[in-house]
Amino acid sequence: MTDAISSFGAVGRPVSIHTDDAAKARLKGRYRAETWFKWLGAAAVALAGLFLLLLLSTIVTQAIPALRQNYLTLPIDLSAAKVDPAKLDAVNYDAIAQEALTAKFPDVTSRQDKRLLRGLISTGTGVFLRKDIAADPGMLGKTVDYAVPLDDFADLYLKGLLADVGSDEAISTSVTPSQTSGDIDLTFGDAAMLALARGHGATEGENGMLTLTSGASSLLVAFNSGTVKLTALSPGANGTAVAKGTVIEALDSTAPAASGQAFLRVIDTPEASRKISDKVIVWLDTLKSAGLIESRFNSIFFFTGASREPELAGVWGAVVGSFLTMIVTLAIAFPIGVSAAIYLEEFAPKNRLTTIIEVNINNLAAVPSIVFGLLGLAVFLNFFGLPRSAPVVGGMVLALMTLPIIIIASRASLRAVPPSIREAALGIGASKVQTVFHHVLPLAMPGIMTGTILGMAHALGETAPLLMIGMVAFIVDIPGGFTDPATILPVQIFMWADFPEAGFQQKTSAAILILLVFLVIMNAIAVILRRRFERRW
Amino acid sequence: MKKFLLTASAAALALAASAGYAAARDQIQIVGSSTVFPFTTAVAEKLGQSGQIKTPVVESTGTGGGMKLFCQGVGENTPDFTNASRAIKDSELETCKANGVTPVEIKIGFDGIVLANSKAGTVVDLTKEQIFKALAKNVAVDGKVVANPYKNWSDVDASLPATKIEVLGPPPTSGTRDAFVELVMDKACQEEVKTANEKGCGETREDGAFVEAGENDNLIVQKLEANVNAFGIFGFSFLDQNADKLQGHKVDGVEPTFEDIASGKYGVSRSLYIYAKKEHVGVIPGMQEFIAEYTSDAAWGPEGYLADKGLIPLPDAERATWAENAKALKGMGS
Numbered sequence: 049m050t051d052a053i054s055s056f057g058a059v060g061r062p063v064s065i066h067t068d069d070a071a072k073a074r075l076k077g078r079y080r081a082e083t084w085f086k087w088l089g090a091a092a093v094a095l096a097g098l099f100l101l102l103l104l105s106t107i108v109t110q111a112i113p114a115l116r117q118n119y120l121t122l123p124i125d126l127s128a129a130k131v132d133p134a135k136l137d138a139v140n141y142d143a144i145a146q147e148a149l150t151a152k153f154p155d156v157t158s159r160q161d162k163r164l165l166r167g168l169i170s171t172g173t174g175v176f177l178r179k180d181i182a183a184d185p186g187m188l189g190k191t192v193d194y195a196v197p198l199d200d201f202a203d204l205y206l207k208g209l210l211a212d213v214g215s216d217e218a219i220s221t222s223v224t225p226s227q228t229s230g231d232i233d234l235t236f237g238d239a240a241m242l243a244l245a246r247g248h249g250a251t252e253g254e255n256g257m258l259t260l261t262s263g264a265s266s267l268l269v270a271f272n273s274g275t276v277k278l279t280a281l282s283p284g285a286n287g288t289a290v291a292k293g294t295v296i297e298a299l300d301s302t303a304p305a306a307s308g309q310a311f312l313r314v315i316d317t318p319e320a321s322r323k324i325s326d327k328v329i330v331w332l333d334t335l336k337s338a339g340l341i342e343s344r345f346n347s348i349f350f351f352t353g354a355s356r357e358p359e360l361a362g363v364w365g366a367v368v369g370s371f372l373t374m375i376v377t378l379a380i381a382f383p384i385g386v387s388a389a390i391y392l393e394e395f396a397p398k399n400r401l402t403t404i405i406e407v408n409i410n411n412l413a414a415v416p417s418i419v420f421g422l423l424g425l426a427v428f429l430n431f432f433g434l435p436r437s438a439p440v441v442g443g444m445v446l447a448l449m450t451l452p453i454i455i456i457a458s459r460a461s462l463r464a465v466p467p468s469i470r471e472a473a474l475g476i477g478a479s480k481v482q483t484v485f486h487h488v489l490p491l492a493m494p495g496i497m498t499g500t501i502l503g504m505a506h507a508l509g510e511t512a513p514l515l516m517i518g519m520v521a522f523i524v525d526i527p528g529g530f531t532d533p534a535t536i537l538p539v540q541i542f543m544w545a546d547f548p549e550a551g552f553q554q555k556t557s558a559a560i561l562i563l564l565v566f567l568v569i570m571n572a573i574a575v576i577l578r579r580r581f582e583r584r585w
Numbered sequence: 586m587k588k589f590l591l592t593a594s595a596a597a598l599a600l601a602a603s604a605g606y607a608a609a610r611d612q613i614q615i616v617g618s619s620t621v622f623p624f625t626t627a628v629a630e631k632l633g634q635s636g637q638i639k640t641p642v643v644e645s646t647g648t649g650g651g652m653k654l655f656c657q658g659v660g661e662n663t664p665d666f667t668n669a670s671r672a673i674k675d676s677e678l679e680t681c682k683a684n685g686v687t688p689v690e691i692k693i694g695f696d697g698i699v700l701a702n703s704k705a706g707t708v709v710d711l712t713k714e715q716i717f718k719a720l721a722k723n724v725a726v727d728g729k730v731v732a733n734p735y736k737n738w739s740d741v742d743a744s745l746p747a748t749k750i751e752v753l754g755p756p757p758t759s760g761t762r763d764a765f766v767e768l769v770m771d772k773a774c775q776e777e778v779k780t781a782n783e784k785g786c787g788e789t790r791e792d793g794a795f796v797e798a799g800e801n802d803n804l805i806v807q808k809l810e811a812n813v814n815a816f817g818i819f820g821f822s823f824l825d826q827n828a829d830k831l832q833g834h835k836v837d838g839v840e841p842t843f844e845d846i847a848s849g850k851y852g853v854s855r856s857l858y859i860y861a862k863k864e865h866v867g868v869i870p871g872m873q874e875f876i877a878e879y880t881s882d883a884a885w886g887p888e889g890y891l892a893d894k895g896l897i898p899l900p901d902a903e904r905a906t907w908a909e910n911a912k913a914l915k916g917m918g919s
Contacts, residue, residue, distance in 0.1 A: 174634075321704060321828055321829045323826070356623065356627045356894070433662060435610070437614075437642055518642075520645070521643060521644040522629065522643040523640070524633050524640035525640050545803060546619075546802070547623065548803065548822055548826040
């Protein structure tokens with residue numbers, strides 16, 4: 049009994065073959081190697097997953113701000129005095145919108161400030177206004193409340209991407225202004241303000257004078273329905289502090305503000321290192337607190353063409369261009385690819401020539417895509433004289449690139465159809481062509497479709513071959529046909545990534561997300577086709 | 586199935602063939618420099634918005650590539666304008682003429698090339714000689730030409746910080762690089778290096794101190810943010826747009842500011858051009874409108890929208906002359 053237990057382990061494995069210590073050590077070593085391998089494999093998968101997660105989360109967090117756009121509602125005067133209904137195209141709509149905005153800030157008088165203020169709204173305002181009036185002439189003849197998109201910097205500021213702004217804090221002492229506008233003196237009831245300025249990068253001068261340069265944080269004091277920007281501070285009599293400041297928004301009186309009535313706002317990012325000035329920030333905050341600014345779904349981004357202004361740039365032109373290009377690619381690559389595969393697999397004699405062709409098709413699948421672009425330039429543009437930047441040429445180049453992929457995938461799925469199907473068909477008297485088209489091809493179709501869709505997805509993400517044929521270009525108009533100039537999604541991403549304006553960073557990520565969505569949909573269709581229709585033998 | 590395949594391929598072939606007989610082009614095509622690209626696209630969009638003509642198509646091919654396409658000949662398949670971040674070369678002008686192309690030169694403004702680093706980094710004040718010493722492949726030490734021995738900025742000049750020399754710059758294919766070599770490296774070139782090798786002045790070191798960062802200037806900006814000790818070389822418009830992250834440095838004592846580049850005080854600046862094809866005026870619709878829009882004060886003036894995009898405008902008198910020439914379509918060499 050004891051013998052039996054000792055020769056068979058608890059799991060019923062014969063232990064007797066691992067009798068000596070060396071064999072036992074070897075066994076242990078083999079188990080250890082297996083465990084190691086499993087763990088390494090799992091770690092590799094986990095690491096890859098982690099990178100993917102990191103990449104996706106970076107793109108998604110960057111893209112989210114681009115999905116919304118801030119609009120400013122302004123009372124636009126479209127009375128007959130401003131807009132002549134007979135000459136709608138000759139009207140300067142931008143000027144009308146800018147007038148409505150400057151009317152909100154009657155205090156802004158200097159030319160430079162007016163220019164800053166006008167810059168708050170997008171330069172595309174006039175275009176939107178003209179389009180909307182053409183669509184709805186009922187707007188004419190009265191003053192309408194109309195929402196105009198804000199300029200990219202104003203928009204980024206409101207999204208919190210341009211400057212670090214502290215919240216408003218009540219000042220726990222009295223504040224007395226000397227005047228209501230211009231450069232004024234402010235007297236604070238205690239000296240707490242001095243310490244605060246020191247903490248925010250003020251430069252210390254003689255007699256305890258503190259200067260807030262453009263390299264220091266901005267300190268804004270809001271009271272008496274106005275705002276003052278502090279420029280310098282010094283200790284005053286009886287423990288008070290005297291500040292010099294510039295009025296950004298006029299005060300309504302010189303009455304002292306009691307403790308808790310004035311508010312301090314600190315903008316940590318110094319004015320010199322941001323693209324938005326203190327004035328613009330104060331104006332935007334005023335408009336926002338008046339409830340005139342509204343964040344909406346960014347329909348401009350989804351339904352317009354490209355633009356040099358971040359707030360006006362959209363992906364629709366690129367999406368349409370991609371669609372047109374893919375149609376051409378599919379129309380050329382699918383029939384030719386499948387026909388070639390059928391001939392090579394079912395009809396062609398197996399000789400040296402077909403072997404050479406086969407090897408070359410496999411090689412073509414590995415040729416760098418830029419080579420196809422060069423071919424397109426030399427053959428389609430220079431020899432055939434087809435138009436530059438046109439989806440028809442792009443589609444033809446990409447079709448050349450996807451052809452080998454489709455042929456290889458189609459041949460593989462034709463080969464997977466068992467010979468018994470062919471023999472049965474031929475056995476009951478079907479011709480070779482009938483056998484192939486009535487029996488083999490329908491069974492191979494799901495595999496062919498899957499291969500085609502994967503090839504198309506590959507083509508959808510390609511930019512290099514299009515560089516040569518002029519599809520990497522700035523094209524505003526949305527293409528209406530196969531010969532109109534067009535660009536495609538990956539090219540749009542590439543170009544936005546290269547623009548200097550900060551607003552394009554979010555647009556780039558959002559466009560990447562859209563491209564990813566298309567690719568995921570195409571791959572999902574491929575998976576569904578395979579699951580649903582593929583027969584296994 | 587067979588029928589389907591046959592019709593589909595027939596349709597595809599017909600489609601491919603018919604494209605060759607497209608209607609005459611009614612849209613301006615522009616190629617050329619990536620530096621001028623942001624400005625030309627802005628003008629193109631403005632013109633398209635106004636509804637006068639179809640929005641021109643603008644490609645960024647680089648100055649040299651643009652010239653090649655532009656000078657290829659006259660006809661619908663060749664571009665109507667090319668952007669250039671330098672003046673046309675004599676050899677290019679000859680090719681143009683040989684192919685029957687008369688270019689109309691329009692100088693549109695200036696661009697400064699800046700040396701910048703992250704705001705968190707140190708501020709330096711460099712001379713062109715110091716930049717040459719830090720970046721040239723071969724330098725003269727005690728009268729002998731040797732491979733660049735300097736590791737730290739302080740090795741170049743004792744007044745500079747003791748940090749490693751690490752500069753990201755554009756590759757040789759870039760117009761920015763051409764201009765940088767011409768304006769800094771050639772100017773500050775040491776006599777010994779020049780005599781030793783005619784082209785030696787423009788060669789940058791390959792030991793890791795100078796990194797070619799690719800044509801994408803945004804990439805350089807991102808790398809500078811991540812690496813406090815590194816410096817970058819790129820166009821002023823990128824410094825202007827990223828003023829919250831980067832600081833520009835003085836070269837020969839002059840800070841790269843809008844005003845100092847415009848006045849010519851800042852030494853590392855170049856002129857930007859567009860070239861129009863005279864033969865296409867009146868054939869391709871919108872050529873004159875495009876020239877008029879580009880040379881209007883609302884576009885290239887000191888307060889125009891191109892200045893907002895980072896173009897540094899020409900002085901008033903010069904602007905007026907160029908606008909006049911452009912309007913009269915004064916061709917080169919004719």
